[in-house]
Amino acid sequence: MTTSRSIMQEVSPKLGEMTADVLFGDIWERPELSKRDRSLITVANLVALYRTDQLKGHIGRALDNGVTKAEISEVILHTTFYAGWPVGANAVRVAKEVFDERGI
Numbered sequence: 001m002t003t004s005r006s007i008m009q010e011v012s013p014k015l016g017e018m019t020a021d022v023l024f025g026d027i028w029e030r031p032e033l034s035k036r037d038r039s040l041i042t043v044a045n046l047v048a049l050y051r052t053d054q055l056k057g058h059i060g061r062a063l064d065n066g067v068t069k070a071e072i073s074e075v076i077l078h079t080t081f082y083a084g085w086p087v088g089a090n091a092v093r094v095a096k097e098v099f100d101e102r103g104i
Contacts, residue, residue: 039065044075047091048083059098069104
């Protein structure tokens with residue numbers, strides 16, 4: 001299976017390197033916010049920006065970082081009122097896919 005990370009590394013090795021080293025190696029590791037908090041922020045931003053492909057992976061990461069299904073649902077609801085109904089409708093579909101894949 002080809003992952004987003006392997007595609008990025010193949011097509012734009014420098015972007016892959018920066019994603020691994022800067023985004024996930026530095027930004028996600030900063031102590032000022034927990035990974036759980038960063039996941040909540042990231043999910044909200046991806047919902048608002050209608051970034052379906054990235055949202056799916058980050059909902060999974062959020063669950064891995066201790067965010068609950070109910071909290072993800074609440075982030076989607078809250079973001080919908082600021083970013084618009086279509087982004088919320090899209091996000092619930094993506095979240096359901098992730099929840100179904102994980103059996104939750």
